[in-house]
């Protein structure tokens with residue numbers, strides 16, 4: 151087991167990529183704080199992990215709330231004894247051309263991605279510094295490195311995560327904290343399923359063409375990235391023990407955006 155006796159806090163963990171990472175971490179022996187916006191979904195996710203033989207604690211945490219992030223991080227440390235891994239994963243998407251984008255939508259997307267990453271990182275670092283180390287993972291995107299039309303705040307926010315990870319890598323190095331970014335290509339989750347009809351309408355394409363010509367066009371094989379592949383990358387980075395791998399970003403995308 152690669153994460154035996156580790157404690158991980160994952161945001162947006164009731165669904166999609168966050169849930170897949172939570173299950174993989176639990177399989178590797180970690181205790182996982184499954185945090186998300188509402189209790190029934192977090193409880194369902196934690197129950198499934200328990201049914202698979204893992205250990206998970208469900209907690210409600212809106213990553214844009216300073217008060218909730220502070221209180222929940224404190225509760226995780228009290229209940230599970232430590233905090234070794236933070237996965238800043240919670241995310242939302244808005245599809246709109248920039249000239250029509252409401253300021254409120256710009257702010258909401260950036261708040262979830264950047265305020266959320268800042269607040270959870272700050273709360274986690276205090277404990278990781280006390281313990282003498284830890285690992286911070288940000289779920290970026292190929293959109294941390296590329297722009298796609300109609301996604302202004304998402305692209306800006308995901309690019310911002312690269313800068314934050316590099317900063318945390320530098321400030322955390324002397325105290326045993328590493329920070330890295332995983333940059334998935336398109337993964338079939340509710341976040342993507344919702345935007346297929348929205349993009350089809352905005353671009354005047356069929357939904358099949360949005361998938362084929364927009365989402366998967368630049369991959370080497372026309373395939374969506376699997377949840378399990380993103381989760382495996384997260385286990386690898388979380389378990390990596392030295393500063394040899396910090397401040398980096400790993401693209402997991404079937405070849406879309408080769409660096």
Ligand code: NAD
Nearest residue numbers: 162165166167212213239240241291334336337339340341
């Ligand atoms: P998803 O919609 O399945 O899951 C996102 C989760 O985040 C949801 O459970 C939602 O409730 C939660 N969330 C939203 N706002 C929140 C907030 N303020 N506080 C706490 N939780 C909140 O989507 P997903 O595809 O699994 O996305 C997870 C992450 O992966 C996001 O950061 C997303 O940008 C990123 N990502 C997704 C893809 C993809 O193709 N699906 C590709 C690259 C990156």
